Amino acid sequence: MVHNNSYSSSDEDTLETEAIHWLVRLTSGDIKPSELRQFSRWRSSSPAHEAALTTSLELWLQLGRPLEAQYRAMIFPAHTSSGWAHAPSPGRIMAGLFLLLVSVLGCYQWMNYWRFNYATRLGEFRQISLNDGSTMWLNTDSAADVELTSATRHVRLSRGEAYFDVKHNAQLPFTVDAGGGHVRVLGTAFAVKIDGKNTVVTVQRGRVSVSDAAQKTVVIQPDQAATVNPTDRTLAVASVDARRQLAWQQGLLIFENSTLSDIVQTLRRYDRRMVYLNASQQDELRLSASINIARVDDWYSQLEKALPIRITRLGPIIWIHDAPPTAPDARG
Numbered sequence: 001m002v003h004n005n006s007y008s009s010s011d012e013d014t015l016e017t018e019a020i021h022w023l024v025r026l027t028s029g030d031i032k033p034s035e036l037r038q039f040s041r042w043r044s045s046s047p048a049h050e051a052a053l054t055t056s057l058e059l060w061l062q063l064g065r066p067l068e069a070q071y072r073a074m075i076f077p078a079h080t081s082s083g084w085a086h087a088p089s090p091g092r093i094m095a096g097l098f099l100l101l102v103s104v105l106g107c108y109q110w111m112n113y114w115r116f117n118y119a120t121r122l123g124e125f126r127q128i129s130l131n132d133g134s135t136m137w138l139n140t141d142s143a144a145d146v147e148l149t150s151a152t153r154h155v156r157l158s159r160g161e162a163y164f165d166v167k168h169n170a171q172l173p174f175t176v177d178a179g180g181g182h183v184r185v186l187g188t189a190f191a192v193k194i195d196g197k198n199t200v201v202t203v204q205r206g207r208v209s210v211s212d213a214a215q216k217t218v219v220i221q222p223d224q225a226a227t228v229n230p231t232d233r234t235l236a237v238a239s240v241d242a243r244r245q246l247a248w249q250q251g252l253l254i255f256e257n258s259t260l261s262d263i264v265q266t267l268r269r270y271d272r273r274m275v276y277l278n279a280s281q282q283d284e285l286r287l288s289a290s291i292n293i294a295r296v297d298d299w300y301s302q303l304e305k306a307l308p309i310r311i312t313r314l315g316p317i318i319w320i321h322d323a324p325p326t327a328p329d330a331r332g
Helices: 011-026 033-044 047-062 068-075 090-114 260-267 293-306
Strands: 002-004 124-129 135-138 143-148 153-159 161-165 174-178 181-185 189-195 198-205 208-211 217-220 224-229 234-239 252-259 274-278 286-292 309-314 317-322
Touching: 011 033, 011 047, 011 309, 033 047, 047 309, 135 143, 153 161, 153 189, 161 174, 174 189, 181 189, 181 198, 198 208, 208 224, 217 224, 217 234, 252 260, 260 274, 260 286, 286 293, 293 309, 293 317
Parallel strands: 153 174, 274 317
Antiparallel strands: 002 124, 124 135, 135 161, 143 153, 161 189, 174 181, 181 208, 189 198, 198 224, 208 217, 224 234, 252 286, 309 317
16 A cells, blocks of 8 residues: 655646746856747736746745756756757757666666665655565655565665564564664564664564664563664663654654754655745744644645744745734724
């Protein structure tokens, strides 16, 4: 079972994306007179085009980082303003670009997906029924290899996070290796997450044995998490709310007393769009929220209503920033 989180395009999104494209072209340094005439016709053809251009220019200037780098490679071929000394034919250019694209995409796909038994992309979830009767859920942008035989039940988590509901088998333990951590269980429900250099194991049901590379071992129970830090060579146990931390399995992200920065940082792992945050209180505001990953735009809208925050949607970009100050009432 695969769950995808994606955003829907509206007419407004399309117009603003076109406006960004024109800004990239206008600042490229090699725009042609014919393109300038085309831009002029596009701009004057509708007030909505002018409004989209104004909004895009405001975003371009205020984000503090160029959008050109995000779009140029996708939209316009890279070349110098003086052109090529011996320009190849358009057919050869297209063939070369196609072969390069196939090579790059093929290598990327192999490195990130094809070389693993199971993998998910950004914003994707996957539920896998294993041959031993256990179930594995892969969180967003995760990858794992599974080995199930009459003599072993083993999973290697290479990136991301996985949740396991393990069928009990007293004669054949279920083991998971991830980062610097090794997990061993007989039958239980737990999650393993690679978080930077750390490996975090969270138990929802049963008991789980967690070991580090030095063979230090702890046994954790429901609502406990063990963190293996290979850099500091530590293996720490803490109490957690497993229901909240593992809610992604149900398509939810639950936050309690979290900063806006922390929430947005987590959302970036699930939203395929580019999410920018530039709000004055982003590290001071403390929020509690339950966010439906498939309907994250609903939460953005609620955030805008509840706080002095403005959400600007611009094609594949979400910009979260301070709302403009309210004008004083002239009647006062």
